[in-house]
Amino acid sequence: MPEGVIVKALSGYYYVKPLCDGLIVSEETSVQCRARGIFKKKGVSPLVGDRVIYGLTENGEGMVDQILPRDSELIRPPVANVKLAVLLFSLREPDMNLNLLDKFLVHIEHSGLETLIVLTKQDLAAGDDEATATVKALYEEIGYEVLVTSSLTGAGSEEVHRRLAGGISVFAGQSGVGKSTLLNRIVPGLLLETGEISLRLGRGRHTTRHVELMDIGDGGFVADTPGFSQLDFLELGVEELSTCFREFAPYAEACKFRGCSHLHEPGCKVVEALEQGEIAPSRYEHYKLFFNEMKDKKRRY
Incomplete structure (x- = not known):
């Protein structure tokens, strides 16, 4: 029985591309499959990104027989086996929003995915290189990978593609932020409409109605979906928040009290590190803001 990966899910059908040596064979045509009824009985749904065992039926379609173990699973968007979360934030138009960037990073840390921060529209911030360098240095010091790109000049596009x-x-x-423009430059001929796929925090009108893996070459695929931007903290417990700020970890272990909130407890090593300049004030302020937001939500629900 062949192995494959679900690259699109739409109206009860799963479109599967074969696997070869662990990589999706992009040149092959997708097989339109249904899922066996046993999945529904078990309360399991195949997801885009799932590695599956499938069989061909007489009418040229296929049947998903088995879902192989997942390395990761996202709820929003419903995608399995994602390796990397790419956070795109523009340096200008719109201006850099560190509060929103940190909110996304909390969600990504909680999901356990690798993270790549891509700062776009470098050409529009050409007169303020110091500010760009400051933001890049801030997140690289924490341990994040940061690339700076310009879709106008092409700077950074090859690095993102790799x-x-x-x-x-x-x-x-x-x-x-120029997601579609960046992908069009990475994959000539993709011809995504600029502005068509917009990712925003909260609810909004989106043109993408289903999840689909977009082939960008070299065995790479991008999950094309609006859902991932609709973040909230309901699935993240307030006691887990500090673990999503990775620079807190070396200090939190030495806090005087177990379960320290890093807000007002005596002997808090995270606060000491902040006062000594080891933790960026902007990151700590956002931690306090998110902590209070989560507390308020918990009281309301």
Whole structure:
């Protein structure tokens, strides 16, 4: 029985491409499959990105017989086996929003995915290179990989393309950051409409109605979906928040009290690190803001 990966799910059908040596064979035509009824009985749904065992039926279609173990699973968007979360934030138009970037990073850390921060529209911020360098240095010091791109000049596009090779990635970030423009430059001939796929925090009108893996070459696929941008903290417990700020970890272990909130407890090593300049004030302020937001939501629900 052949193995494949679900590259699209639409109206009860799953479109499967074969696997060869662990990589999706992009040149092959997708097989339109149904899923066996046993999945529904077990309360399991195949997801885009799932590695599956499938069989061909007499009418040229197929049947998903088995879902292989998942490396990761996202609820929003419903995608399995994502390797990398790419957070796109523009330096200008719209201006950099560190609060929103940190909110996305919390969600990604909680999901356990690798993260790539891509700062777009470098050409529009050409007169403020110091600010760009400051933001890049801030997140690299924490341990994040940061690339700076310009879709106008092409700067950084090849580096992003190389980083996306050989796995499934999901894009998220501000609305209007130039996601489609970047992908069009990475994959000539893709011809995505600029502005068509906008990712924003909260609810909004989106043109993408289903999840689909977009082939970008070199074994890389991007999960094309609006859902990942609709973030909230309901699935993340307030006690888990500090673990999603990775620079807190070396200090939190030495806090005087177990379960320290890093807000007001005596002997808090995270606060000491902040006061000594080891933790960026903007990151700590956003931690406090998110903590209070989550507390307020918990009281309301």
